[in-house]
Amino acid sequence: MEEVPTFIAPPPLRIGSVQLNGNVLLAPIAGYCDVSFRLVARSCGGVALACTDLLCPEGVLRENKRSMELAATCPEDSPLCMQLYGSDPGRLCEAAKWAADHGADIIDINMGCPVDKITKRDGGSALLCNIPGTLEMARRVVQAVRGIPVTAKLRLGWDDHRLVAPFLANRLEQVGIAAVTVHGRTTEMRFHGTVRLDGIAAVVAAVENIPIIGNGDIRTPQDAKEMITATGCAGVMIGRAALAAPWIFRNVQTYLQTGQVPPAPSIEEKCRYMRDHFYNMIRFRNQRVAILEFRKRVSWYAKHMNPCRVLRDAMRVIDSVEDFESAISNFLQWRAQWDSEHPQYCETQQAEESETLAA
Ligand SMILES: Cc1cc2nc3c(=O)[nH]c(=O)nc-3n(C[C@H](O)[C@H](O)[C@H](O)COP(=O)(O)O)c2cc1C
Secondary structure (H helix, E strand, C coil): CCCCCCCCCCCCCEECCEECCCCEEECCCCCCCCHHHHHHHHHHCCCCEEEEEEECHHHHHHCCHHHHHHHCCCCCCCCEEEEECCCCHHHHHHHHHHHHHCCCCEEEEEECCCCHHHHCCCCHHHHHHCHHHHHHHHHHHHHHCCCCCEEEEEECCCCCCCCCHHHHHHHHHHCCCCEEEEECCCCCCCCCCCCCHHHHHHHHHHCCCCCEEEECCCCCHHHHHHHHHHHCCCEEEECHHHHHCCCHHHHHHHHHHHCCCCCCCCHHHHHHHHHHHHHHHHHHCCHHHHHHHHHHHHHHHHCCCCCCHHHHHHHCCCCCHHHHHHHHHHHHHHHHHHHHHCHHHHHHHHHHHHHHHHC
């Protein structure tokens, strides 16, 4: 009989001088993973490291309002990586020093963003097309913030004819980059197609010592385990799935270590995460932003709260903190009644959710 190899969880990640307490990272998602959301994900457990949205060097150096909102953090938001983009080594070095002075434990250089606005200015994944320039810039940033680890987040390459990630990661290690995250798609793929685990594996094989963090399409603890098994990556980064289930990090980390997935949070707990998120937004931005944002954000949370039309409909038209509170309490009341009338559904749904997360 063929023996099934036992899975051994990788040791907690170490990025340069920074020892993390796990292997699961929250991805930067511009417009979504700000400090308000990061704190919620951290409170659920299992987030070894979280990252700001990509920050514009000019914006942080001028300390303009938008950049300061994006770079906002607080002591509980730790350990924190701040991500910068750009192609001007001098400005990037200055911005990296700024980040180091304003709460960054790690600095990441964005080499994967496919958005025209960024690539047309030679930043993001356009850096994959100019390897000598990119290496020189990375070398200078590492020198500029000595002691603070500098990492890079890349895609596999611009397109299938230019799969530069293995070569680039190898050279980035030589200039002092402390870890590389690879989203297993090319720039041309944007977010289409499926993530290529063999592409991530090629990057793992190309470096000597630095950890490679795999990224793309992880929706369940099993996806994470599969990525680690198939690629040999030292950790995983999760983005979109976390917006609907900020507790996914705890589930993935526990599953990697024990093979067990913790029970899904109750509806009350999920509502508590939403409330925390909403009040964090008021704390770090203001009431108006929190209200406008939650009219949209509710659809992410709703993905794991069905049936919840009552909540979605009410939340889409909130206009005050009181409306927000009533939307939640009316939903919880309605839902308690509904659950008592459908005990079978409730159990099946809980079981299905645990299974989806475990499958
Ligand atoms: C709306 C959106 C915004 C993103 N913003 C950033 C960003 O600011 N910096 C970055 O490195 N990646 C960014 N990404 C890419 C994610 O970090 C991640 O690499 C990608 O979503 C794949 O991971 P996932 O399947 O777990 O979401 C963004 C992705 C999306 C969908």
